[in-house]
Every structure is written in structure tokens, then in C-alpha cells.
Amino acid sequence: MVEPRTNHKRQTTNNKQQRTKDKGQVLDVTQHSPKDPLLEAHPKETSSKGIATHSSSLAQWVHNTLGQEGVRLKIRLRGNNLHILCESDQDLEAQQIVSRLIKALKGQQGEAKLPLELANPIHEITLYGRTLGKERPDWIKQIKLKLKENAQVSETSDPEATDGSATNHDLGGEEESIPDSESPETIASYLQEPLQTLGVSVTVITQNLPEVSAEQAAEVTEQQTTDKSQPSSVNQRLWVICNSDYSPDSSLLTDLVIEQLRNLRLSGFRDAAICSQVSGEAALEWMLRVDLTPPEVMLKDWAHWGDVQAIAWMLNQTLASQGMLVRAVQKESTLHLFCSVLVAQKKVTPKQETAVKLIQPLLESLAPQGIQGATIYGVESDHNSLAPEQEKLAWIDWLNLPAAENQSLANSAYDLAQQGNQDALTFLLERLLNPDLERRLATGGIQVKIRRKQNLLHVMSEAPVCPPQAQVGSPVARFIRELAISEIVGVRVYGRRAGATSPSWNHGVNFVHRSRQVPETAPEFAPSDAYLHELVA
Template sequence: MKTVLPDRQKTIVQWVSQATGINTLGVKIRLQGNDLHILCEAIECPQRWQTLSDLLKALQQTDLEALKNSDGSEQPSIYQVFVYGRKKAVKRPEWCHRVYLNQLDRHLEQVNVALLLDAKRTQHTTGAIIVSNESLAKKGDPEAIARYLSETLSSLGIGVRVKVKNQDNNNNKNRLWILCKSSYSPDPSIIAEPVAQKLRHLKLAGYQDAVIVCHVQGEPKPDWMLRIDLTPTEVMLKDWARWGDVQAIASYLNEKLADKIKVTTSLNESTLHVFCTNVRSNGETAPRRGLCIKEVGACLNDIAPQGITAATIYGQVSTDAEPAWIDWLTLPASYHPALSIPTIELASNGDEPALVFLLERLLNSDLYWRLKTGGMRVLLLRKGDLMHVMCDAAVSPDRKQVTTQVVKLLRQLKMPGILGVRVYGRRAGNKEASWHYGVDFAARQRYVPEPAPEFAATSSYVRELLPPTDEPVLRQDLTSDEVQTFVKQAVQNWGISARKLLLATQLFKDKEDANSAPNGRAKSNASALVWATVGLLLTLQTDWVLNKFSQQPVPTLTTSQVPQTPNPNDVNASFTADTAPKENQAFNASAFTQTTGSEISRSPSGTATAILLAARTQSPTFNARQLDEQLALYRQRLQKNGGQPPDILIIGSSRALRGVDPVALSKALATQGYRNLDVFNFGINGATAQVVNFILRKVLEPSELPKLIIWADGARAFNSGREDTTFRSIAASPGYKQAIEKSIARGDTDTAQETKSKTKSNDQRKNSYQAANDWLNEKLGSLSGAYQNRNQLKAVLGAKLDALTGVDKNKASSNQINGKDAEEPVQSVDFDGFLPLSIRFDPSVYYQKHSKVSGSYDNDYKGFLLGGDQDLALQEILKFTQSQKISLVFANMPLTSEYLDPVRTQFEQLFQQYMIQTASERSHFVFRDLGLLFPQKNDFFSDPSHLNRYGAYEVSNKLAKDPMIPWINKK
């Protein structure tokens, strides 16, 4: 079968053939990582040194990168070339030679000598001409480090590029960035420890750590990140020796005194025994007493080991059992009381640095392995009566081994005030933990949530290392200046057209024409009087006609058109005929249907019941249909449960309404041991922090609230820079006024003060002109017959208009979702308030019907401001829930990668920092970030920023398994 080579390979093959004179059929190449492999074969094996000479001369005159990228695709840089020679039909090459492209002159010198002298002797005598990549890399040159690492990674098909970034303008805090490019995503555990060993072996000065970023070719974002600790060996040893670790003290002394003395150590109570032998005499003679006392004493005084008060120094001959001499030293712990306390006692009293050392020493039992790879690092965070322990390493720590050791140590220490421990494990460089484990040492109160610890990410954002990508725009041929010019011209045209239309009615006259004509002012006044008289007569006549028209009976629906009204006391029985969604099974990420056959038993549609209950209630409307209906459903749930509120309340905007499934959450919690929990979804389209604050504090009574609220939403709900149309509409409603009055009646002093302040402000704004205007409207309204019968008139005109246009109001209103006409079949909320959408987001189809708007033009992020009214609402919610002993959990809901462009990503990061800061200040508030839970799984979304029922199922399961959420355990 004939193999067709890519154009790039054809070009390199032809170049090699021209350089060496070998037929193209005898040349084969392969680009692997940063290595180029060239195989030369012929009937007789090509001569090694002549072939290399030809290739080296050609390499000096050729831009190999241009040949490699001739097809326009970006490939990793070539650092070294492997050249092989063999006979045809022979599997193994007869010779192989490595060429470093940064040392072509030295290679050519070696080859020229080899052509004159015997090859074997030349190899031995001229081998030192070529400087190894390791020697060059130890000097800290980024390109040399990249070549050094490529020796290991290129065999895995991984290309390497290295960059150095200075941290805070400090020469001792450089960070090494390593970008690995490949055609696949390598397992981090395969390359983590080998690369860590190679980097630490270099003993680079001035580098605090290295960050490896794995990037699959063609993907817009990096696949994973890995952090490697480059803290020098000497610093690591001294840090542990400081806490009195005997092995670390011995290793540190040997590191410092390597060319003079070799030591071994042991510890007896608070005395350190140091045995010294002479390095220069290979232990045949004892080292000099004065030298040992001076050098060892200086090191031990510099270390000042914790809990070690004295040292005994022995001068020893390796062949003798008895020491040649003995001397004694007093250490800083003998005269500094703070240093005399043993490390384990400090940790038992709550000293966190001492506890960090004990945990790290416990988890890094092999000291030399820690020095080679960086080992496992421990981060601590104490929150209340819990100790949170984060363990990270180049390879994610083993859960069973780590948790067993950590829990056992903390039990033994019996730290005061610590009643439990939460252990986490992650790969170094990640922010989120890959696993977590928790245990309580004693009974704890659970009505107050356990704040989630936020351990800082160990590496900065990686965009600076990746090639820049242009932000997509709506139209490449339309600039913002052109848009502004177009809008300005359109407004001017509209103004001219309106002016002409008004002049055509002859009710208006051009000002310039009127003033320029003789006696223009007199004529204008006369015309105004005539037209005013005509207008008054026309108004009286219109009022008389409309009054007569309003006396007509309002058309009513026939009996067959009136829907059957079910008994509100038996809601479930009333709607047994409603068809529930057919896809009522549990879903997974692959087939979306569990093979176990487990199903979610979903209640039928509750929308019709909500509409009926909202219509029959005596409460005034909130000018928000969905709020009226959700409140009616919720009150019906309370009545059904004898006034007992649900155990868990989901609240928020449409992201909550579609994103958290109460049934799935309840079932998932049952598997975690929290059985028979009642969950209700009170999601409202467009709800902001102000809306949620109003519902929790004003609409619902304190007795109607559960002990756990999950607020599911995102950054848009806290943007005070955009206009809050939802809350503004609610605030203008009669329902809002009644809710405020009820809140004041039940003794809400905050509400009373707010209302008094607003009333005073409104009174100041109202002037005499407005009072006169109100009086005039009242008097004229009493004289008008049509005004007195305005409700009947509105009903008659509406019925006539519907009859003429053929529009069914009930049908039209049911086709509204989020204020937009639905393009898919309408689905209704169930009796738990949840909206289960089965639509699956497909970008290729979705953007044919909807415009793709970037974050720069998204109104949800307009004037992005995390403060103002929304922040005040959040603070009021936090204060209220704390006073009522209600656990509050905020879940930042998932978004797609299609939605998270660079602008939105920046705003989302600001929002995450804002919520983390808020959670750290409030012990009863938990923030869980699910924004990047599954950004690439479009099948879990109904549109770029809203989940469907499949995604809601996954989120509900994720929340149920979250150990940081204080779930209620029913007795």
C-alpha cells in the first residue's frame, strides 16, 4: 500500500536527499516532540561521518523551522536531530548520532577530525567537545532548559517551550513556565515525577517553582497544569532541621561540610549526638577537634533546632569503636524558653507552623525522595472548630494513605477547640481538590454551615504563556464609529419624518414660517383658539361615544371553552391527566440514561394549578406572573404540610429554576444518609439579589422559611451597574406595598425605617404643580362617563380586538418564556417549582436563530459593579439569615465554554473573588463554585448559560455529595 507523506515531510525528505545524495526513497523522517529523527538507508549502509558532514553543512545554511512549518501549521521547535544509518531490509540501524542544533560548529569540528583520524579513537578523544544540555541548563538559560527537558519528553511526543517570569520584581522569586504541546493529552502522573527530578537536579538558583502547562494542539485552552517546587535542597533541609528533625540535621550538616567532615547523628531526649569522621583521610584519622567544634557549632547555632538544648560532638576513626575525642556544645534552646518546647507540644497547643511540619514529615517519610521531587506540601486553614488540611503533590496523593495518617495524628494531638478535620488532596497547581474526606472527633452543631476553605491557586493564570487569540466580533466590516454614525443619522431621519407628519395634520405650524409672516403672532393666536375649541368639542363627543360603548356586554367564552377548574384541596388528583415529560429517568454523561433502570418520579405540571391558585388568592399581584404563581405553589405546599416549610429551599433566577432538580437532589441526599428531605424550587426568571432579598425578608413569613436555603445563580444577579427591571416592576406593584405593610405590622423595624425614609423623600419631591395636577385629574374624571367606566371599556375593547385579530390570549401568554416567544414546545414547572427543559444546546443550530453576542455587548454585564444596591441586598440577606439561624449556600451555576469568552471570564473571576471574600467574613455563609463543572458538555445545557434537565440532574448530585453543605438530618 502506498503511503502519502504530508507536504511538510516531503519538503524535509527532499532537503535531506539533496544534502546527502541519498535517494528520497532511502530517507525517512519523524518529528517527535522537539526531536527530529532522520533515517538514511541504502543498499550499503551510508558512511557515518561523511553523511553527518553533509547534513551539518546543510543545517548551517538552512532554516529548519521554515521547512518544518511549510504547510502553515505551527509545530514545536526542533532542538536536536537524531541521524541513523542502516542497510536496506535490516531492522536495526548500524549507527546513530545526536546533533544539538545550538552547537553545530562543535559538531562539525568533531566530524572533520573524525574524517581524518580513526573513528573509534576520535570518538574517545573528541567526546568532550560537545557540551551537554544539562551543563547549559544549570546556568538557568530558558532555551537550554527546554532542550534539557526535551531529552525526556520528546520520546513521548511532547514538545517543550520554556519561559521565565519574575515575581514581584524579586530576583530570588523567578517562576519557570514550561509549555508542553502534543497531539494528545498525556497523563500528568507519567511526566510529573520524571520532570520534577530533572528540574530539581539542575539546582537552579533564584527560582521558587516551575509551572508545567499541557496544551493539546488545536485546543483553545490548556488541558491541565502542574506545579513543581524548586526550593533549593539546602533550604528544604534547614527548614526541617529547624524543627529538630534528626535526619534533616545530618543531611544539612553534610551538605554544608561536604569537603571537610562527614557526620551522622542521633537524638537522646533533648541532646543531639554528632559523630564526625575525616573526609580527606577516608576516615583513617580522626578529624581535628577545633575544626569540628567550629564548623558544626556554627551550623547548629544557625539552625537553632526546636527542643534540642545541647549537642555532644565525637571525633571518630571509622575503624575504631571508641571515639578519639568528645566535646560538648550548648544550643540556643537552652537559653531561649520558646525554643525549648518540643515541636509536638507546640502542635498540640495549636501552633500551625509546627503542625505543618509534623504533617509534612509524616507524609514525606522518605526525605531523599522529597528532595528529589519536591514531595508533598501541606496547607492548613482553621475555621471555627474544624481543621482543614490540603495536601498537594506533583502526583495527586493517595486518599486512603493520606487520610489515615492525618486523622490519626490530629486525634493524638488533641488540639484545643478542634472537633473535626477535613482532608483534601489535589495535584499541585490545581485550585480545586480532586478528593476530600472528613471526620468529626466529637458531636458538633450542624445548623451553622462549615465554610469551605479557599486555598490560593499555586500558579498564575496561564494565558500569558499561550499564543494570543483574537476575540471574535460580530462583524469584521463594521466598526463602532460606523455604528454610531448610522444610529445618529437614523434618529435625525426619524425626527424629520415626525415633523412633517405633525405639520401635515395642520394642528401644528412651522415656528419660523409663523414668525416670519406679517401679523404672524396674531394669526397664530387666533388659530390656536379655534383649534382649542374644536379639540374640546371632539373630546366631549369621544367621551360620550365611549361611555355608550362601555355599556355593551363583554363577550364571554362558551361552555366548551371554559377549562375545568379542579378542586384546590386535591391538586394532585385534579391534574392526573396532565402529561409529564417522558424523559423521567436518571441521566448520566454518556447515554443520558442510567443503565440501572433507576427513574426519577417527577410530579406532574404545576403551572395550571399555580395560575388557578394565584387567580383565586385575595393577595394583590406583584406585577411578575411567575412570582405570583411560584408563591401560590409554595403556599399550597405549606398548607399541604400543615404549615411546615420544606427542609430545603432553592431560590434564584432562571439559572436556579432550570438548574437544580428538587427530586434528584432529594434522592441523591437519601443515598448520603439524609432521608425524606422535602425540597422546593422558588426560582424566578430575572431574579437579582434585590428580588431574593425581598422574597425572603418581606414576602415570606419567618415561619415559612426552612433552615437551609440554596441560592443558585451567577454574577449577573449581583451586577449593580445594570438596570434591575425585575425588581423595579415588583416595587411598583400593589403586592409590594402590601408586603411592606405586613412586614411593618409584624415588627420589622428595618422595613419601617426604610419605608419612612422613602415616604419622606417622595413627599419632598412632590410639589404644588403635582398636587394641582392630581386635583385637576380627579375633577375631570368625575365629569367623564367613560373614565368612570374605564374597566368595562378596557374589557370590551380588548374582546373586540381579539375577535378581529383572531388571537387567543391564554394561548399567547402560555407561549412566553423569560419574556421571549418560545421557539420550542412550552414546558411547565412541576409541583416542586422546577422547570425541566429537555432542549439540548447545539451551537450550530442555536446560533442560526439567535445572535452570538460577546461579553463586551452583553447587557447582563453592562457597567459591571459588585457593589451598590445588589451588595446592600446581599448584606441584608446575610444579616437576616444569621439572625434566623438559617444556613445559606450560594452555588455559582455552570456555564458553557461558548458563553465564557475572555470578557465574561474576567467578570466571573472578579465575582468569585467577591463571593470568596464575603464567605470568609460570614461563618454561616457557604460559597460553592460550579461555574466550570462541565464547560464542554453542551448536552447538559438548554442554551449557553442555562442548564437543561440533564445538567440539573448532574448539579443536584454534585451538591448532594458536597461535604461543605450542612444538610439537615431528619430525626
């Protein structure tokens, strides 16, 4: 493996079983990371009727059609869509699997026919191919089924395969089904699809919010007030009201709705409020706030702060169109980029001129904090090798980055946080609490707000589901203690559900002995949620 060289110039859905009044068990395989128990597609017998019998028949059919040594199959039925996940420790050929499935669908003879129910026919089959250990599918293929008029059960015609490919660096694998319009009716229809089998109806309302006052603006984080992608003219809130005849588990609904909302890439709304209401009751069961900051903006923000994973993610999005891939490592103030071809081939390395031409403008626009230069290595790499990765060096290039000349960018986020910079500290804490970058982009992750009151730091953590105290309290306190910020003698950490006005828990640590004369009062963290309680009539 090529070692970085020093340049002489610069050194995923809650795991609960869903229940439904409809026939057919909800067996959802999401495009990001299937988390719920899935029905294994292998031969098995069952004496159950209805849901169990149909699901077992589908599992048997999938196994007979696609089963092969070394491939693990899982299925899930969502409404009229059948999702099939194929997993293996080696790369799976999408075209080969799709061809086998289409051949089986066109055959439709005897026991090989696709088991269908007249009351709930399958309209579409979505295939996912994923390497074991990865979070996201390597590819996604969709096959639309056309039922013959007046046909008997299991008769289909003209299956159409479409490409819904997704790679590890795609931010959205459902582009074909995402609506272009931001009208409430269109959004409601899109959100309704995964919830209809739960007996939940969706109503979407837009709300015009008052302009943020000067006093409130002073309390809102810099990202919320100065982000160019969220101009001050964006003063609308999206209300998503989930109505049902029973009280559904909030965690069951929130994971589904939040990912769907963020997939929409809505640009005309400051945020969204999701609430649940039981039919016939005036009061809401629960309500939470959802950050609608687009994933691209989140990535750019972290990349600007010098986050290596975010930088690599954005570079790979840019380089993928030219069949290239980078691996990033930071040593001191230098970023080392190992560039190879996306599809591994012997004695093939990326073109130096093309790679540098794509990488340089992106790094200069990001202006990563504390990274003063980048060394780019062109390497020959065997991505598919099961042996330890071997990289052969072909060429080297060097880039000076803005931090080398701009003094305000010279210090790293960690150094700035030690000096008391709250924006840098907010980034570092959010990075600490969101180790899974992909998950943060999908859901918004855990967000942090910081207030300094005399010689204490107060840190509020919030997310659609209240962050666990064990996951946040001690790690945050320990991290701030290690920073040794001047004049800070203690920290108070809080956790709450996004949209709530008061914390669900608190955790305090003093770094030195403090004699307390009067009871401590927590600072106000509610400015950005100032109108959340005002439901549109």
C-alpha cells in the same frame, strides 16, 4: 557501638514503559534512583528487529566489557547517551571500571566493538556505581566519544573521561550539564533533552505576576512570605509548555520535567507551571504548579525545626570537604553526633579541633527548635565492614545551642503543635507525608496547607501528582488526634494536584460527637495559586 552519654548540663519516574517514534528504546538510568524497568546486561538472544536488536546488542557488549562476579549491570539508552548502572553489595572502584571501558572503546576490534547505528550514534557514556540498597549512586563518571569523520559504524576515537561524582549527600550530580543562564531559551533547551525521544517539544515563557495583596499575604504560609531566599521582588512565574502530536501520560512527563527544573536551582521565579498541549488544539490537556524552592532552603527549614536527618545531611555536606562523616541521634533535648573519617581506616579518627570548628557555627546558625545542646563523639568506625558497625571512642566535646538560652526555641516542634502553632504543625505533617528526604528535595514532595475554622482543622495536601487518599487521609487524622490540640474536635483532610483550585478527594474524622445544623463548607486554599489560570498570550 558507642552509646549516647547524658551530659550533666542538659539533657523516584513513574514505572511505565516509554514509547517513542524514534529508533532505539529509551533506557534511562537517572542519577537519583533508576525506577523504570531496565534492560539487564547479560547474554540473551532475540528475534526482534530494530529497537530490540540494537538494545540487545548493547546489553551483550556491556556484559562482555564490564561483567564480573557480584556486579549487576543495567543499561539504558537516552537519545545519543548510553547510561550504564553497576550495582554491587560492596564498594565498586570507579577508576577500575572506567579503565576497562576506555580500553574496550580504544580496542574496537572484531566482536568487541561497540555496536552503533549510523542514524543514532552514541556521543557519551555515563557510568554509575551504586551499592545495593542505596537510593543514589556512590559515583558518576562520564566518557565523551568522538566519532571519526566518514567512519564506519562502531568506530570511535579519543574517549574522554570526566568526573561527575555524586555522593549520598550531594544535592546535584549533573552540575556539568546544568546551564548557568536563566533565559527561557536556555531553560527550554535543557528541558528538551530528556523529552525529545518522546516526540515532545518544549516552549518556556516567563510571566510577571501581580504583587500579592495584603489579604492574600495573610493567607499564605510564613515560608512563602518571609523566606529570605524568596524576596518579595521575585514575582515571576515560569511556564513550561509541552507540545506533542498526541496526548502523553501526565505522570510520564511530570517526573522528568520537575526533576530537571529543580536541578536548575532557579532563583528568579516564584514557581513554575507545567502544561501539556496537543498540536492544533487550543485547550490545554492538563496543568500543574511546581514549587521551585531550592533544596538547600528546604533542608535549612526542616533543620531549623529540629529534624535530625536534615541536620545530619547539612553537616555531612560541610564535613565532606575535610573527609569527615557524622551520624546523628537525638535523645530528649540533646543531639548526639558521632563523627568519623569518611574513608574508613584502622586507628584513624577525625581531629577534634577541626570537627568542632566546622560543626559549631552551622548548628548555631540553624538554631534547631527544641535542641538545647549537642554532644560530639570522635570515633573510629569501619564503614565498609559487613559485620555490625563497631565504633571506638576517641574524644568527646559539648556544645550549648541557642535553644538553651532563647526561650522561644526551647520547645520542640511537637510541643508547639500541641499548643496550636500552625507553622510547627505544617512541618510535622509535611515530615510525616515525606519520609524520603532525598525524594522531597528532588521533586518538592507533598506540601501541606492548614486552615482552622471554628473548632475544626482543615488540612490540604498537594503535589504535582495528587497525593493518594490512603497515604494521606487516615495518617494525618490519626496524627492530629494524638496531638490532642485544645478545642479541636475534628479534622478535614483534602488532596489535590498542585495548581488545582478544588480538591480531588476529602476525608473527615470527628474526635467527639458533633451535631451539625448546617452543611460544612471547606475554607479557601487557593491564595498562593491566585494567578495560575492566567496563561500568557
